[in-house]
Amino acid sequence: xxxxxxxxxxxxxxxxxxxxxxxxxxxxxxxxxxxxxxxxxxxxxxxxxxxxxxxxxxxxxxxxxxxxxxxxxxxxxxxxxxxxxxxxxxxxxxxxxxxxxxxxxxxxxxxxxxxxxxxxxxxxxxxxxxxxxxxxxxxxxxxxxxxxxxxxxxxxxxxxxxxxxxxxxxxxxxxxxxxxxxxxxxxxxxxxxxxxxxxxxxxxxxxxxxxxxxxxxxxxxxxxxxxxxxxxxxxxxxxxxxxxxxxxxxxxxxxxxxxxxxxxxxxxxxxxxxxxxxxxxxxxxxxxxxxxxxxxxxxxxxxxxxxxxxxxxxxxxxxxxxx
Numbered sequence: 001x002x003x004x005x006x007x008x009x010x011x012x013x014x015x016x017x018x019x020x021x022x023x024x025x026x027x028x029x030x031x032x033x034x035x036x037x038x039x040x041x042x043x044x045x046x047x048x049x050x051x052x053x054x055x056x057x058x059x060x061x062x063x064x065x066x067x068x069x070x071x072x073x074x075x076x077x078x079x080x081x082x083x084x085x086x087x088x089x090x091x092x093x094x095x096x097x098x099x100x101x102x103x104x105x106x107x108x109x110x111x112x113x114x115x116x117x118x119x120x121x122x123x124x125x126x127x128x129x130x131x132x133x134x135x136x137x138x139x140x141x142x143x144x145x146x147x148x149x150x151x152x153x154x155x156x157x158x159x160x161x162x163x164x165x166x167x168x169x170x171x172x173x174x175x176x177x178x179x180x181x182x183x184x185x186x187x188x189x190x191x192x193x194x195x196x197x198x199x200x201x202x203x204x205x206x207x208x209x210x211x212x213x214x215x216x217x218x219x220x221x222x223x224x225x226x227x228x229x230x231x232x233x234x235x236x237x238x239x240x241x242x243x244x245x246x247x248x249x250x251x252x253x254x255x256x257x258x259x260x261x262x263x264x265x266x267x268x269x270x271x272x273x274x275x276x277x278x279x280x281x282x283x284x285x286x287x288x289x290x291x292x293x294x295x296x297x298x299x300x301x302x303x304x305x306x307x308x309x310x311x312x313x314x315x316x317x318x319x320x321x322x323x
Contacts, residue, residue: 001192002030002180006207009214010180017140018150020158026185029192030207032199033177034138034166039065040198041134041162041181042100044190046071050099055085057256057287057294059108059136071099075289080258081247083112087121094125100132101125103151106139109287109299110256111249113146123154133161138179139252141170141221142228146250152182159184162191169253170224171213172303176206228253231302234309239300242316246300255300256284263322265295277315 001007007024014020022028031037038061046052048070054062056075066073076090101122105114114122126133133151140148152161166179181191195201232248235255239246245258262269266283273279284297302309 001195002028002202003204003207003211005211006030006214007180009211010182013214014163014182018153020150020153020163020182022182023185027182027188029181029183029188029195030202031179031181031195032202033168034136034164034179035061036177036195036199037164037166037179037181038062038102038134038136039068040195041164041183041191042066042069042071043198044194045132045134045162045187046099049097051095051097052099053090053093053101053131054289055103055107056289057109057284057297058102059104060286062102062104063289073289074098077293078107078110078112080110080256083107083110083247085118090122091125094129094131096129098129098131100134102134102136104136106143106148106249106251108139108252109254109282109284110247111252111254113143113148113250115146116149119149119151120154123151123157126160127156131160133157134164135161136164138164138166138169140165141224142253143225143251144229144232144249148251162187167210167213169303170221171210173210173213176203176210178202178206178210228302231304231306231309234306234313235300235302238309238313238316241313242319243321244298253301253303255302257298257300258296259284259298260296261321266298267295270298273319276320277318279312279315279319 007028011022011024042065046069051072051074052066053074063073152158152163162183164181168174247256270281270283282299284294285291288294
């Protein structure tokens with residue numbers, strides 16, 4: 001469940017940035033990426049026949065994770081342009097069968113950063129219905145507007161929250177597949193058992209290297225955010241010039257766009273951009289349980305060198321609308 005040196009580094013960093021005291025011996029599981037951490041957590045803590053609430057659009061794996069565990073995913077929409085959720089609708093989604101809610105903040109694909117009052121409302125429902133909060137916080141250091149808050153730090157939530165995080169985005173090592181789940185000891189024991197059966201363990205040499213990264217000075221994170229802010233602002237500018245209705249992200253490194261003005265659906269436009277201008281995007285329908293709900297959206301991402309984004313800008317200028 002993780003090299004001691006990495007678990008200790010995770011505990012130190014979590015205390016520094018989140019103010020959360022974590023026991024590296026009993027409350028941390030190192031996994032092969034956030035995708036595996038999420039799956040192992042759901043398989044460990046969610047029983048067949050219960051329900052798991054997911055905000056939609058969502059990172060593609062959340063829905064299948066629930067289905068693999070035998071649970072039913074219940075979606076609550078995030079509404080553009082600010083990607084808020086209707087509190088009455090969320091309240092109605094909770095019931096006696098609700099086992100957990102998945103919260104991804106900052107959010108993929110929209111860039112939403114959940115506000116303190118939103119998290120407090122969710123926390124209240126979790127406590128009222130005795131439900132778990134499972135969070136994906138891998139973009140914690142990429143917040144352009146607002147503040148990243150871990151729901152585990154709210155009153156009454158530490159004992160019912162699994163906080164999942166990883167190194168892929170913050171340290172630009174997506175191929176290393178290193179992440180971790182922080183949870184109370186009893187839940188961690190269950191997560192570790194599933195993790196052992198699913199992947200056995202994350203690569204030890206990479207964990208030792210990761211422990212060094214987790215100790216980087218605070219200035220590293222300041223520089224990282226400034227670099228991504230530059231890319232975010234540039235991306236919004238070129239998308240607007242190309243005719244996309246972009247929703248400015250408050251965090252992460254994606255821009256969700258409305259493509260209604262192009263007169264074609266997401267798959268058609270995404271395929272056409274690859275064929276005609278050599279630009280790859282993600283069709284919005286892939287982020288919805290019912291694909292039709294995302295047919296008028298496309299997600300762009302900008303974790304690239306500025307020179308690459310400038311080449312993308314030139315290619316977008318050549319994109320024609322269908323007649």
